[in-house]
Amino acid sequence: MQASTTPPGATYPRAVLFDLLTALLDSSTVWNAAAGSEEKGRAWRAEYLRLTYGCGAYVPYEQLVKEAARNAGMADSAPDALEAQWDTLPVWDGARELLLALQPHCKLAVVTNCSRQLGHRAAARLGIGWDAVVTSEEAGFYKPDPRPYRAALDQLGVQAEDAAFIAGSGYDMFGTSVVGLRTYWHNRVGLALPQGAPPPELQGATLAPALPWLRTFASAQTL
Structure with a gap:
């Protein structure tokens, strides 16, 4: 037995x-890499979290990530870079x-x-x-x-x-x-x-x- x-x-x-x-x-490590620095990554992620916790009913995740990137002054390429590194x-x-x-x-x-x-x-x-x-x-x-x-x-x-x-x-x-x-x-x-x-x-x-x-x-x- x-x-x-x-x-x-x-x-x-x-x-x-x-x-x-x-x-x-x-996940913050990948956000920082996609943003180009830890400081930019933190600002982008903080804006994303603000949008997420404030919306309640589902809005497409990728849409929120892009909106947060624009609001935080990220490059247009940042959301694509984030998804490209997702499996890491x-x-x-x-x-x-x-x-x-x-x-x-x-x-x-x-x-x-x-x-x-x-x-x-x-x-x-x-x-x-x-x-x-x-x-x-x-x-x-x-x-x-x-x-x-x-x-x-x-x-x-x-x-x-x-x-x-x-x-x-x-x-x-x-x-x-x-x-x-x-x-x-x-x-x-x-x-x-x-x-x-x-x-x-x-x-x-x-x-x-x-x-x-x-x-x-x-x-x-x-x-």
Whole structure:
């Protein structure tokens, strides 16, 4: 008989949902390269995020990227350069290890603010078989509207109280709090929580604390 890989006393959630382009992938590096510098990349990405979080109902992702580039004074070629480098998105250290550790115990899903094409291409960078990949295009809304998170839960057949979310942006907390998803924030660069956002249950600068947090999921529900 093969020995169990579940640590003694571990109680995992039934499903773990992930932000993709910040929590698992270092998309900012590709934005900076397409923009020509880190400073320009930050300005472009900040404008894109402002447009995304403000629009709610889905507007084509590529359209928002181009509009943000114009608003931030980027060259017309920048959006094409971003898409050309899309399949080189770097994976954060510890991301694959976390997914492989969870896969025997939990359903795994992506909830990402992206087009269907680019979202599924980015999800493939992790090299695992996802149980669900939900993009804003497919859900019809951008996060932090609660509908993309709920769409993933519906596809998985899991209730929010039996699932957890790994966020990459503090804005995710607006949506996950409405849905009832306990949340770990992979806050890589130590950003402040957006004004008015409920705090995550736990946050860290790496993904390392997420696994022990998820292993004690059920017992923490009783707190």
